[in-house]
Amino acid sequence: MKKLIIFGAGDLARLVSFYIEELNETKIIAYSVDDKYYTSETYLGKPLIPYSRIKRYAGTLNTPPLLVTIGYADMKARETIFKRIKNDGFTTTNFIGSKLAKTCKLGTNNIILPNVQIEPFTEIGDNNIFWNGSHVCHDASINSHNFFAANSLIGGNVIIKNGCFIAFNSTVIQNVTVEDDTLLGAGAVLTESNKKNRKYLGCPAKEVGKNTRGIKL
Ligand SMILES: CC(C)(COP(=O)(O)OP(=O)(O)OC[C@H]1O[C@@H](n2cnc3c(N)ncnc32)[C@H](O)[C@@H]1OP(=O)(O)O)[C@@H](O)C(=O)NCCC(=O)NCCS
Incomplete structure (x- = not known):
């Protein structure tokens, strides 16, 4: 059975652990958090x-991969922590609770x-979270550090860059x-390409100001 260490001990870590144990294909051997949260x-x-104690084993042969489970409440922290752990030399792994199209290219972490639809010919970078019911249509390209809430819908050939928060029941058209x-x-409902670091509401979506990353959602 494959093994992993989960980085994080919050709501997302608890939820992902539930699904990992339900699938019973991977064994969680330990959790780790930054020392100040220990x-x-x-x-x-x-x-x-504490992270300082596992850090010395980064990159060694028998160290299992990490899965970083930092939630959406601080999008900047999700990205920073993932990058730090990779820079420290750890390998990371994906948690895949849904059946993906074979042609989907997938990064790590x-x-x-469950119940996510990722259609054929899509590309997904690193450190994204896809909540139950989210749907990514054919040929879409998702970069890294994004969050897709329940029932969000990404149209065909859409490009999602990095660090985006796509909320409940929102849509990006093709x-x-x-x-x-x-x-x-x-x-x-976002109907046209947009400007970075902005917040959009409504249908059709209108810009309503800056997106303050790390905002409590
Ligand atoms: C966009 C969001 C972050 C709120 O942003 P905000 O700037 O803090 O907005 P506020 O709550 O201060 O509300 C400002 C105004 O926008 C309105 N508003 C808030 N969210 C809205 C939405 N999604 N669509 C339309 N109007 C909205 C409010 O009613 C308020 O209107 P008012 O000024 O007439 O009273 C929030 O509505 C949202 O969509 N959260 C994401 C929820 C989610 O998907 N969570 C996933 C967890 S798994």
């Missing part, structure tokens, strides 16, 4: 290890919960490019 010796019945750090609010 408050207990165990998490969900497994060892919880993506979390794809052939649109979504620039870095976009926040598309719940129920919004």
Whole structure:
């Protein structure tokens, strides 16, 4: 059975652990958090290890891959922590809870919960989260560090750049490019390519200001 270490001990770590254990294909051997968040010796019945203690094993032969499970509440932290862990030399792995089209190209540290649809000829970078019911249509290209909430819909040939938050029931229609750090609010429908680091609401979506990354969503 494959093994992994989960980085994080919050809501997303708990939820992903539930699905990993349900699928029963991978064994979670431990959890790790940055030292300032280390408050207990165990998490969900497994060892919880301060990051400074596992860091020395990065890149060694028997060290299992990490899955970084930092949630959407601080989008900047998700990106920064993932990059740091890679720079430290750890390998990371995906959690794939849905059946993906064979032609889908997938990077690493993506979390794809059950009932996600990723159509053929799509490309997905690193460190994205796809919540239940999200749907990515054919030939879309998703870069890295994005979050797709439940029932979000990404049209065919769409390009999603990096660090975007695509909220509940929102839609990006086909052939649109979504620039870095976009926040598309719940129920919004983005009908044209946009400017980076902005917040959009409504149908058709209108820009309503800057996207302050790290905002509590
Ligand atoms: C966009 C969002 C972050 C709110 O942004 P905000 O700037 O903090 O907005 P506020 O809550 O201050 O509301 C500002 C105004 O926009 C309206 N508004 C908020 N969200 C809206 C939305 N999604 N669509 C339309 N109008 C919205 C509010 O009603 C308010 O209107 P008012 O000024 O007439 O009273 C939030 O609505 C949203 O979509 N959150 C994402 C939820 C989600 O998908 N979570 C996933 C968790 S798994």
